Amino acid sequence: xxxxxxxxxxxxxxxxxxxxxxxxxxxxxxxxxxxxxxxxxxxxxxxxxxxxxxxxxxxxxxxxxxxxxxxxxxxxxxxxxxxxxxxxxxxxxxxxxxxxxxxxxxxxxxxxxxxxxxxxxxxxxxxxxxxxxxxxxxxxxxxxxxxxxxxxxxxxxxxxxxxxxxxxxxxxxxxxxxxxxxxxxxxxxxxxxxxxxxxxxxxxxxxxxxxxxxxxxxxxxxxxxxxxxxxxxxxxxxxxxxxxxxxxxx
Amino acid sequence: xxxxxxxxxxxxxxxxxxxxxxxxxxxxxxxxxxxxxxxxxxxxxxxxxxxxxxxxxxxxxxxxxxxxxxxxxxxxxxxxxxxxxxxxxxxxxxxxxxxxxxxxxxxxxxxxxxxxxxxxxxx
Numbered sequence: 607x608x609x610x611x612x613x614x615x616x617x618x619x620x621x622x623x624x625x626x627x628x629x630x631x632x633x634x635x636x637x638x639x640x641x642x643x644x645x646x647x648x649x650x651x652x653x654x655x656x657x658x659x660x661x662x663x664x665x666x667x668x669x670x671x672x673x674x675x676x677x678x679x680x681x682x683x684x685x686x687x688x689x690x691x692x693x694x695x696x697x698x699x700x701x702x703x704x705x706x707x708x709x710x711x712x713x714x715x716x717x718x719x720x721x722x723x724x725x726x727x728x729x730x731x732x733x734x735x736x737x738x739x740x741x742x743x744x745x746x747x748x749x750x751x752x753x754x755x756x757x758x759x760x761x762x763x764x765x766x767x768x769x770x771x772x773x774x775x776x777x778x779x780x781x782x783x784x785x786x787x788x789x790x791x792x793x794x795x796x797x798x799x800x801x802x803x804x805x806x807x808x809x810x811x812x813x814x815x816x817x818x819x820x821x822x823x824x825x826x827x828x829x830x831x832x833x834x835x836x837x838x839x840x841x842x843x844x845x846x847x848x849x850x851x852x853x854x855x856x
Numbered sequence: 857x858x859x860x861x862x863x864x865x866x867x868x869x870x871x872x873x874x875x876x877x878x879x880x881x882x883x884x885x886x887x888x889x890x891x892x893x894x895x896x897x898x899x900x901x902x903x904x905x906x907x908x909x910x911x912x913x914x915x916x917x918x919x920x921x922x923x924x925x926x927x928x929x930x931x932x933x934x935x936x937x938x939x940x941x942x943x944x945x946x947x948x949x950x951x952x953x954x955x956x957x958x959x960x961x962x963x964x965x966x967x968x969x970x971x972x973x974x975x976x977x978x979x
Contacts (some may be wrong), residue, residue: 677975773890828961
C-alpha cells in the first residue's frame, strides 16, 4: 500500500508541463498571458515552465519578457528567442529542444486562449491517457466571443467540409490550444509540411494516422484581434488548397 | 464506355484489395488516402447503380427498381446538399457566444496590470 502511494506521488512530481509561447509583437499581451499562466498553474500545483519564443519582434517583446523573467524567476520563464519570423512549426521544434517537461502545451499568446482551461486539459489527459488533448470551440460549452455572422459561417462551413472530407474524429481541427506528450509533438512536427491553419489540421490528422489518441476539452475563444484582421479571400483559398492536399495525401 | 471504365476501376480496386489480403497485409486500409477511399466508395456505388439501372447482369429486375434507381445519384446529391445547408445553418445558429468569458478576461486584465505594476514591471 505504502509503495503504491509512493509511486503515485513520484508520478505527479515527475509530470512537468512546458508551455510554448511563440510571440511576434506581443508586447502588450505577453505580461498578461504570463500573469494568468502563473496564477492558474500556481493554484493547480502542477509543475510548469513557460518558454517564450520571440521571433525578433520590433516592438520590444523580448525586453518585456526579460522583465517578466526577473519577476518570476528564470526557472519558470525561459527565453529562447530567434532572430526573425520563422514560422510556427520551427518555433515548436525550437521550443521542444529547450523544454524540460514531459508534456507540452501550445497556445496563442494574444489572450484568445485562457490558461484556466489548462487544468482541464491535464485532467482529461490523465483521465484517458491521451497522447494529445485538443481544445474545441465547437462542442459542449465551447464557443467564441467577438465573431460576426460572416466569420461564424466561414468557420462552421470550413469545419463541415473538413469533417466530410477527412473524417478526423476531432471536432475542432484548426484550433491551436492543445496539450501534447512531448515525444508525440516531436514526432508529429517532423512529419507535417503545411503552413498556417492547415498545419494544425495536419497535426491531428497525422496523429490519427499514427494511432495516437486524441481527447477534447471545450474552450472559449475570445477574439480581440478579429476586428483588425478580417479573414480574407486569400486565406480561404490557401485553406482550401491545403485541405485538398491533405485529402489527397493522408 | 464510361461504365466499362468504372467496372474496370472496380475490378482493379477489388483485385488490389484481395491481393493485399492474400499477403496478410490489412494495412492497406491504413495507408489508403481519403481520396482513394472516396473513389472506391463512389465506384462501388456507381457500379451498383449501373447494374440496376442498365440491367448489366441481365437479372430482369422489375421496372419499378429501374425507375427508382435511375435518378438516385441526383436524389442523393440533392439530399446531401440539403443536409449540409441544414447542418451548417444549425451549427452557426447554435454557436456559443462567450460573453462571460470576455467580461472575465477584461476584469483579469485590469487585475494583472495592477499586480504587475506592483511587482515592478514597466509597461
